[in-house]
Amino acid sequence: MIGVDVGGTFTDVVAVRNGEIRTVKVPTNVRDTEQGVLRGAQDIGVSESQIFNHASTHGLNAVITRRLPKIAFLTTLGHRDILDMGRTWRPVEGLTDAAWRRPFGDAARPLVPRYLRRGIRERITASGDVLFPIDEEQAREELRTLQECDVAGVAVCLINAYVTDAHEARLRDLIREELGDEVAVSISSEVSPLAKEFARASSTVVDVLMKLIYGKYTDRLDSGLRDLGFTGDLNYADCAAHLVPAEVAMRQPFRIVFAGPAAGTMSSAHFGSQIDLGNLLCCDVGGTSADISLVTAGVPFVNTSFELEHDLIVNALSNEVSSIGAGGGSLITIGEVGELRVGPGSAGADPGPACYGIGGEQPTMTDACLLIGIIDPDGFAGGRMTLKKDLAEQAFAALDTPIGVDQRVRHAFDIGINNIAEGVVNIAIQHGIDPRDYSLVAYGAAGPMLLPAVLGQVRAREVVVPPHPGLFSALGLVSSDLVYSESRCSYTLLDGDAAPHIDAIFTEMEEALRSRLRPEEREKAVFVRSLDGRLVGQSWETPFVEVPEGTIDAAAMDQLVRNFHKTYGERWSKTFEMMPVQGVTYRVDAQVPADKVSYPEVPRRTDGDRPSAPVPTRSLTLRYLSESDQAANEYARVDLRQGDRIAGPAVIREPMSTTFVLAGQTVEVGRVGELRITREES
């Protein structure tokens, strides 16, 4: 089986065959993404695999860069501007700044320009009554204008369509009649039949964009893979890193827009299950950002929506991944009152850190690590690049601050580490967990280098550096089950009287799922029900309440309400059991277990082994970290064996990654070669 994770710069390919993990990294082809994927697939021998699992950020990147297909947005007359308005909320940086603009507004970079957002004369009320019917002549006139504008897709979100889809369904027929079958169409009552029009509208817009971006791409990828001799199944990962057959994914492609970051969380969860770790703080540190997520008792923390950029909401189940502007490329600057700052800006790949020598003049975390001596100037990125210490030094020297260069480097490193630590602690607080019960999984290009240093502040149990940390997210694509899912919305007071209604919803969803499963999957599938609900009077839901199996009768409803209060208490640390509960979203997942990667065990040293302990490749001098220089041993990860223990300070190298173990820390090599770093008890 093969997993492919298409990032902005690199496409990571992993293959698991006969228990062995192979990896390939190829540059991402931004224009013709499938070309990079196919190259990687060929390099790794795709014809020998039966499963090809895929996650790609190019849909996300298309949104962020606005290199988008031309689409229209149709809504109820009088509401064409809901896409411009968003929820009006400004982020903290826009609090007292009149220069702030809604990033997707007409004054900035709209996803759909105003002239392609059009109102249709119709109105349905909150109770589902028709206030006035759809004016088909007017609708056709608007559609003829869209045809003249040659739009490739149409997103439809009418007010109150979460109550009834009647007008949206009719409008879709009209679109087909006027614009033909070639135009992609998504209607909100199918994409996300939830109340609050903006989130439903933005989800629908993203859906139709992804249909256009991923539809043809999938065809090209599929035929390219067939040309390479691949005869197996092509699956996509969704935003919760569950696998979905490609043809199913293409029906609701808004669900795959954020799959890349989610895959890292899934990779951590599965990896944890193999080494008996259930509680994980997952941290992917790259060049520009640290993506932090949470796994508790083996299960990723899932949200019911996420934002592609500020306030641009997509209503899709997603592994919660918080991104902070802290990575290897984070820029070091001097603030208003003379304080040293690290990030959130980043030098990116171009101009890159000063030491790359390709135009970057500001110092970055990478420059700090190079000057400290953690990074090997000759062995960077698998030896493809030689770093220049003098340029890094010059960049630090040029900062406008009275403190000496030594202190600048040291403070920069400490503050960069602190920023990541704050991000991790922040996630822990949001979820009410104690980091001491959690292991911090360190991956991404800079994760193993920077994360052990946060242990002092985060007070997690340990830092765990998994095998292949640089391609660990791609491994998440061979760590997951196939999941078919159905959901319905119905704003219903949960009491005994509602039992037949709720029962009918679940029965219908489960039948729909059964009919979709392939025969060989029906046997293995496990059905999991859940519900999102709220206390009457609230307008925000408490998600993932457990729903009893079997027929929903009055007793089951009673249990359901009790489950709600329990979930509410766990999530919000208080309960209001006297208040009635309203159900909103009802969900069934059919989980079909899939083959997953199994990490091969690393042998122990035995008595006869020579050497009997790991031998350093050389000794390094680490500067700036403390008052005096530190001597540290450098090791090659490939030389390490299960059970090896190394005292910090130490640097452990592998081709695409460097692990830095601090003084006062110890690293022990685990069963599958994972590096487990702990602090000595203070």
Added chain:
Amino acid sequence: MSTAAPVRLRDLDDAAFVERYGADRFTMSVLSSRVHYVVQHMCSGLLNTAFSGILRDWYDFAATVSGPPSDDYPMGSVSNSLAVFFGTMADGLRNAVEEYGRDRLREGDLLICNDPYRTGTHVNDILFIRPVFHDGEIVSFVTMRAHQLDMGGVVPAGFSATKHNVYESGLVLSPQLLYREDEPVDSVFHLILDNARYGALLLPDLKTIYQNLRLGERLLHESIERYGAEAVRGSIRYSADASAEAMSNAIAELPDGDYEGEEFIDCDGVGDDVEYRVHVTVRKRGEDIEVDLSGTSPQARTSINGTMLDTKTAVGVGLKYLLDPTSPFTSGTYRTIDVVIPPGTIGSAIPPDGPVFLYWEATMPVMMAIFRALSQALGERAIGGDYGTLALHNANGVTNGVPWVTTAQCGGEHGPWGATRHGDADSYEVIYMANNLDPATEAIEADIPVVVLRKEYVADTAGEGTHRGGAAVVKDTLWLSEAEHWSSALRTKRRAGFGVHGGNSGSAAATWLFDREAFDVEQERDLLPLNGGVYAGSTPIAGVLDPETKEVDLENGRYFYFASNPTWYTKPGAQFRYLTAGGGGWGNPLDRTPERVLTDVRDEYLTIEAAAERYGVVITGDPVRHPEKLAIDEEATRERRARLAVT
């Protein structure tokens, strides 16, 4: 004003720094960002579990972390929510604690106060104060100010410009305990719930707020355990000092001088005989700035006044926008800012006859008068005016025996901002003084018997400029059952969204009422039109309108008075229409490129006629039916622009 200039933070040596703040620079950076997280966690906890719409869908609350009495209550961090709360929270905390008695506070207490004259804003905003103790001493306070759906008084939910005094406005709570050592004080709960409506929403909201303050307290305790009480206290002082320094640096860059500006409020709820004026003189010397409100009108006879604490907020937030928009807001922001205001003005009302409820309607003009005063001195850094009045709609009724209420959902609460040197403005924001969520149409319609028929932008309303202001918003609401309404568009006599740096002002605001006979949506199977003589059949609520056509006509029209009926009663099928003001433009309109003008025509922000008249750009084609076939008549445009340039 500041006395001896303090040593700049960046010039402090390490030892002096530790001496001053109780820890090194690095620890201060760590702690100040942590304190900010504490504030955010308190807020997100409340937002996601609140019950009343004003909290859960409007985000009408804020949180802070402040230092102890012995440090004089520095406020080190505020949440990214309502700026109208910022300036009052530090003073409110000090006033409430000092009056209650700092020595009477114990660990586990929750102190509350809602009196506008003591703590700012209005009675529905309760200030909740939780002292954080360490070793028997107060080290810090976590506070929240959160809007309660009702606080008694003569108008359900309270938002009205027609209340005459403190007694009509609502229940006043002097500083008192809601919890004593984590036990509820029953008498205070009863006092609130016996005097306020909608207790079934208030009670869980109060409990939820209490829980979130406990969360903030716990998080601060964790920081104290790790870094020590001295460092945590020091970090709050450090945050205040850092923002004081940022603000005074920014002030220093403005040229010295005296600058004047003024703004007006149409009238109060007693009669339309008095127009209210806000006058500011900004005196700037070195790093110091004084904002003098002498010449401002006496307090109004109804609840449109603000207190001097609210005026202080408007001054601080206004100067932040203009001079130092990006550094965090703290109590230190005010260190080199002085506010002079005589008592008993519309911006410094006193009880009992200077009632306060729509306080922002008095203090937004303060902020806008400062924007105007400094617009010349700022040159290209000037900021255009926003839509100027929340034109807040407050209504209630009983449907099928169940009472309902709506507030700040169905009027002109959101609208455009003014343009800046950075570009065109957004058309749908809340006033500069606030930051909030916009309640979803579907959430409103699910709660109350109303249909929000129209919520969109109107062509030819944005103030023209090289960068244009945001467009005016029109909102039509159809009321399905009988209801009573309070409507408060308070600034319609002038164009609120003034232009700057050579830009033009946006269009003026107005409000109308249409009964079913004037326009029956169900029968017409259509929305109320935007033009074509429709207004003649309306009842004007507010605005300067042509007496016959009842269309907006600032030059020749007559003012229609928002409180000509203090309460508007409507039958089923009635519609309110709110038209906000347009936002102010920035820069000479003739410098806007013809291509951008064409885009505005294509997007129906501008009509072809207005493009020619106001921008001198001659465009041909049909923007509605053939939007991509519009063309610029280059020659006619050159000619027209040349002609406009000399007139």
